[in-house]
Amino acid sequence: MPNSVLTSPPGSFPWTVLHDRHPALIAKVGDGLPYSPDRLSALDALASEITGPIRPLPPDAHDAGTWTEWSRDYVGESWYDVPFLFAESYFYRKLLEAVGYFRPGPWQGVDPFEPAKSPELRGAALAEELALLSELPPGQRDEGLLTASLWGNQADLGFQLSQTDGGRSTALVADDSASLWPLLNGTVCIVADNAGRELIPDLLLADRLLETGRATRILLHVKAYPYFTSDATMADVLACLRRLADDPAGKRLWQAVRTGALTVRAHPFSVTPFSYHDAPADLAEDFATASVTIMKGDLNYRRLVGDRAWPADIPFRTVTEYFPGPVAAVRTLKSDVVTGVRPEMLARLDATGEPWRTNGTHAMIQVST
Numbered sequence: 001m002p003n004s005v006l007t008s009p010p011g012s013f014p015w016t017v018l019h020d021r022h023p024a025l026i027a028k029v030g031d032g033l034p035y036s037p038d039r040l041s042a043l044d045a046l047a048s049e050i051t052g053p054i055r056p057l058p059p060d061a062h063d064a065g066t067w068t069e070w071s072r073d074y075v076g077e078s079w080y081d082v083p084f085l086f087a088e089s090y091f092y093r094k095l096l097e098a099v100g101y102f103r104p105g106p107w108q109g110v111d112p113f114e115p116a117k118s119p120e121l122r123g124a125a126l127a128e129e130l131a132l133l134s135e136l137p138p139g140q141r142d143e144g145l146l147t148a149s150l151w152g153n154q155a156d157l158g159f160q161l162s163q164t165d166g167g168r169s170t171a172l173v174a175d176d177s178a179s180l181w182p183l184l185n186g187t188v189c190i191v192a193d194n195a196g197r198e199l200i201p202d203l204l205l206a207d208r209l210l211e212t213g214r215a216t217r218i219l220l221h222v223k224a225y226p227y228f229t230s231d232a233t234m235a236d237v238l239a240c241l242r243r244l245a246d247d248p249a250g251k252r253l254w255q256a257v258r259t260g261a262l263t264v265r266a267h268p269f270s271v272t273p274f275s276y277h278d279a280p281a282d283l284a285e286d287f288a289t290a291s292v293t294i295m296k297g298d299l300n301y302r303r304l305v306g307d308r309a310w311p312a313d314i315p316f317r318t319v320t321e322y323f324p325g326p327v328a329a330v331r332t333l334k335s336d337v338v339t340g341v342r343p344e345m346l347a348r349l350d351a352t353g354e355p356w357r358t359n360g361t362h363a364m365i366q367v368s369t
C-alpha cells in the first residue's frame, strides 16, 4: 500500500489547500453573513490556529469525544504534517464550530456556505444549462445528462476560490462509461458531491433513470451537515427540488421522494475523515445491494481509493476491489490522486506541463464491477 497523501511538503497541492484556500475560505465565510462578534472572533481564532499545531475541539462540543478519538494521533502536530484527508475534514468541522453550527443559539443549523450556494441556483449559468439539457434530442438524453452530471462537478465553490480557469478537456483521462450504462438498473446508489450546479444534473440523471424504467429506485447519499464548502445536504436537495418545481422532471422527482423511489440518505459517515474502506455495515449494505454505486466528485474519489499516492496507472479495479459492490467514479480532477490512467495518456498529459491532476479541467469516468 502506498502512503497516505500528507499535507507536507511546502508547495505540494495539499499544502497549498491549507496555506491558501483555508484562510481565504474563513474570510469568505466571515463576510457571507452578519456574524456576531463572538462568531467573528472564533473565526479569527481558527485562522490563527491553522498556522500552528492542531488543537482539540472544545470539550463541550457535541461530538468532542468522537473527534478526540479520531484526532488522537494528530493533536499537537502541525496542520502541515498530517494526512490531507484528516486535515481538511477537521478544518471543516472546526469551521462549523467557529460559526456555532452545532451550538444551541441563533446560529445553530445556519449553513455558513449557503450565501454561496443560493446565488448559484438563481444564476444565469444554471438557467442556460437547464435550457440546453431540455433541448437534448431523446436519443442523446442519457449521455447528455451523464456528461452534465460529470462536468457539474467542476462547479465546486471551494475550488473556485483559487481557480480562474474554467476550461474543459473534452477527452476524458479515463472513460469506462460504456460499462456503466448496463449497470444502471434496479437500485442505483448515487453518492452526491456538491450542491447547486452539480446536484441539479445529478437529480435530473436520477429522474431519467427512473422515468425510463432503467432504475426502480435511487438511493441518493448526501452529507449529514455542511462540509467541504459546497457539499450537498438535504437542505440543498430541497432547494434544488424547489428550483425545478416548474419543470416536469422536478415534479416527478418531488413525487419520487414521496413514494420512496428516490430515497435520500444523510449517513453520519459522510462527514468523517475516513475512506470507504471503513464504511460501517449499514452503509456498506446500501453499496452492496445497489446494482452500482456512483461516487461523484473528487473528495469521494479520494475516499474511494483511500487518498494514497497510488501509481497513476494501477488499475482502478485493483484499488477498489474491497468495495462491497460495483462502483463507478464520476469526477473532475482536483487533487493529485489518480488511478487507472493508461501509460500513453499519462505520458501525454505529463508532457503538457499543466497541473492536469488538480486544475479541474480534466475528468474521468471509471467503473469496477
Ligand SMILES: O=P(O)(O)OC[C@H]1O[C@](O)(CO)[C@@H](O)[C@@H]1O
Residues within 6 Å of the ligand: 017, 021, 088, 153, 156, 158, 159, 193, 194, 228, 296, 297, 298, 299, 300, 302, 332, 334, 335
Ligand atoms: O467537490 P469535490 O469534487 O469533491 O472537490 C473537492 C476537492 O477540493 C479540495 O478540497 C481542494 O480544495 C480537494 O481536496 C477536494 O478533493
